[in-house]
Amino acid sequence: MTRPLNSADFDDDKLHEECGVFGVFGHEEAAALTALGLHALQHRGQEACGIVTHDGDSFYSKRALGLVDSTFGDAATIERLKGYTAIGHNRYATTGEGNMRNIQPFYADLSSGGFSVAHNGNLTNAHILRSELVSKGAIFQSTSDTEVILHLLALSPKKTVQERLIDALGRIEGAYSLVAIAQDQLIGVRDPYGIRPLALGKLETASGEAYTLASETCAFDIIGAEHVRDVQPGEMITIGKDGIKSDFPFSRDKSRFCIFEYVYFARPDSRMEGKSVYEMRKNIGVELAKEAPCPGADVVIPVPDSGVPSAIGYAQGSGLPFELGIIRNHYVGRTFIEPSDKIRHLGVRLKHNANRAFIEGKSIILVDDSIVRGTTSRKIVEMMRNAGAREVHMRISSPPTAHSCFYGIDTPSTEELLAHKMNVEKIARYIGADSLAYISTDGLYRAMGETGRNNDKPQYCDACFTGDYPVDLKDHENNWTGIKVTRLQERSGKTGGAKG
Numbered sequence: 001m002t003r004p005l006n007s008a009d010f011d012d013d014k015l016h017e018e019c020g021v022f023g024v025f026g027h028e029e030a031a032a033l034t035a036l037g038l039h040a041l042q043h044r045g046q047e048a049c050g051i052v053t054h055d056g057d058s059f060y061s062k063r064a065l066g067l068v069d070s071t072f073g074d075a076a077t078i079e080r081l082k083g084y085t086a087i088g089h090n091r092y093a094t095t096g097e098g099n100m101r102n103i104q105p106f107y108a109d110l111s112s113g114g115f116s117v118a119h120n121g122n123l124t125n126a127h128i129l130r131s132e133l134v135s136k137g138a139i140f141q142s143t144s145d146t147e148v149i150l151h152l153l154a155l156s157p158k159k160t161v162q163e164r165l166i167d168a169l170g171r172i173e174g175a176y177s178l179v180a181i182a183q184d185q186l187i188g189v190r191d192p193y194g195i196r197p198l199a200l201g202k203l204e205t206a207s208g209e210a211y212t213l214a215s216e217t218c219a220f221d222i223i224g225a226e227h228v229r230d231v232q233p234g235e236m237i238t239i240g241k242d243g244i245k246s247d248f249p250f251s252r253d254k255s256r257f258c259i260f261e262y263v264y265f266a267r268p269d270s271r272m273e274g275k276s277v278y279e280m281r282k283n284i285g286v287e288l289a290k291e292a293p294c295p296g297a298d299v300v301i302p303v304p305d306s307g308v309p310s311a312i313g314y315a316q317g318s319g320l321p322f323e324l325g326i327i328r329n330h331y332v333g334r335t336f337i338e339p340s341d342k343i344r345h346l347g348v349r350l351k352h353n354a355n356r357a358f359i360e361g362k363s364i365i366l367v368d369d370s371i372v373r374g375t376t377s378r379k380i381v382e383m384m385r386n387a388g389a390r391e392v393h394m395r396i397s398s399p400p401t402a403h404s405c406f407y408g409i410d411t412p413s414t415e416e417l418l419a420h421k422m423n424v425e426k427i428a429r430y431i432g433a434d435s436l437a438y439i440s441t442d443g444l445y446r447a448m449g450e451t452g453r454n455n456d457k458p459q460y461c462d463a464c465f466t467g468d469y470p471v472d473l474k475d476h477e478n479n480w481t482g483i484k485v486t487r488l489q490e491r492s493g494k495t496g497g498a499k500g
Contacts, residue, residue, distance in 0.1 A: 019104070019408075020044030020215040021118045023087040023179035025186035025239040027203065027210035031060075031081035034088040035072035037212070037219040042068055043267060044120075044215060045090035048103040052116040054181045055083035059114050063103040084210075085186055087179045089118035102144045105179075110154055112161050113183055119146040120215055121176035121196045121408040124473055129171065148172070162238060165189070166249040173472050175258075175407035175461075177231070179213050185240040188213040193256040193470050194233030195407050195461050197272055200244075201225035211239045216270040230273055256470040258407070259444065259460035263398045264306050264369040265409075275448070278309050283447035284397045284439060285313020285367065292437030293318060294365050294393045299358060301325035303368035303380060310397035311367035320365070323358040326380070352380065360388030366433075370398050374418040377431040385432070394433040399441045399465040400424070406473055407461065441465055 020041030024030040031053050038049055049071050050063030060081045064071040068090065072078060089104035105118040123129070126145035133151045134140070140147055152168035153161075161182040169176075175195035180187040190198045201212040201220040214220060217227045231237055234250040257273050258265070268278035288310065300322050302311030315322035329351055364384060371377050377394065384392045400419030414420050418427055428436035441462065442452040450459055463469045 030086035045092035053083035281309035282313035285310035286317035289317030354387035363391035
């Protein structure tokens with residue numbers, strides 16, 4: 001099957017999140033609502049998608065490689081997914097191969113009945129648990145760490161599904177938000193640190209209230225649901241015919257929500273942890289203008305799309321005009337061709353084009369959310385110079401990304417991260433900018449409404465900037481190195497292997 005080309009193929013300077021999850025209980029059109037929710041969460045994963053539904057007796061499933069609209073865009077597919085309960089998943093692989101057997105939601109027949117689960121995050125001790133399970137005779141059908149959860153459930157001596165799930169998750173380390181269907185119920189769980197997002201919504205129907213769970217609130221907006229609240233760190237929500245039950249079966253650690261959700265991952269029209277993502281990004285830009293002004297510059301230009309809100313904030317904070325000096329081609333990724341080396345080399349020119357009238361002869365400030373490997377930043381700076389920019393200054397709305405993420409973000413190995421190898425001055429020379437500045441870690445926290453980073457008890461997970469990992473990484477040598485070797489080999493076409 002030829003995979004649709006998407007923007008991630010050319011976005012070497014970005015981090016990519018593993019997935020988005022969505023769930024509905026109590027609606028006769030649960031599958032259609034889930035497809036719409038996944039469409040709103042498409043930015044969180046473009047490799048594959050899937051929906052599992054339940055009608056009280058049977059489970060129905062559809063999973064496929066590709067985008068949501070190509071998989072669930074026809075009425076016949078939705079009609080085959082019967083039931084009033086559904087869960088869905090968008091995948092951007094951080095563990096396991098990018099093939100059919102790793103597409104979620106997963107399903108298993110347990111002694112307590114059918115169980116289906118979709119997971120966002122990364123289990124840092126999955127390698128250890130998987131080896132232990134295999135040694136006891138477990139047979140794995142995928143190379144995804146999510147399947148570990150199913151095997152732990154199956155082996156649990158507890159009686160109810162909720163007790164089994166609690167027992168299984170009690171052995172897991174890492175970051176996770178998951179949605180599941182079991183025994184005519186929708187279940188949502190968030191890890192004790194709340195690193196990955198999960199929110200609860202409510203939808204009025206002719207027969208009463210339906211409830212929904214989603215990675216982001218923008219998925220509620222598309223179906224007309226009300227955002228009730230965020231699922232709390234360490235909380236398990238069970239939604240059934242008797243209503244909603246909330247339990248806290250795990251120790252409630254201080255929240256360490258991923259701060260990069262505000263910087264880049266989430267859609268700007270979402271709300272997370274009570275905060276508007278768009279507003280936080282603008283605040284970051286204002287703070288960045290205070291910390292890293294650029295005297296003599298003429299105009300502020302965002303690197304679209306994720307750099308736009310912070311660039312607006314920077315322009316407001318600096319008093320400089322804001323212009324769309326780079327135009328993004330939003331239809332890159334809709335062509336059904338496998339990218340050859342020649343097309344890959346075009347890279348940024350396929351995705352971005354300079355708006356010369358607002359660049360030529362000017363000293364410009366480019367605002368972007370991050371620099372990872374630096375390849376895209378180099379090409380964009382070069383594009384600006386070719387369009388006649390007199391000076392090109394780069395401002396980044398996050399601190400330097402110097403450490404790999406082990407909690408569900410597809411980052412390169414630490415050795416590939418530019419900020420791990422170079423200081424700011426060297427990075428500026430590498431990308432060809434006249435100057436480069438990042439927001440400070442304290443500045444980023446101030447933009448979030450804090451007085452700064454509490455180094456004794458940080459308010460967010462910021463490990464990709466600071467190296468301060470909130471969850472035990474005792475397995476990270478076996479786990480993470482294996483993931484990255486696999487991902488690089490898969491992309492080069494040398495092997496179809498995956499981490500164990």
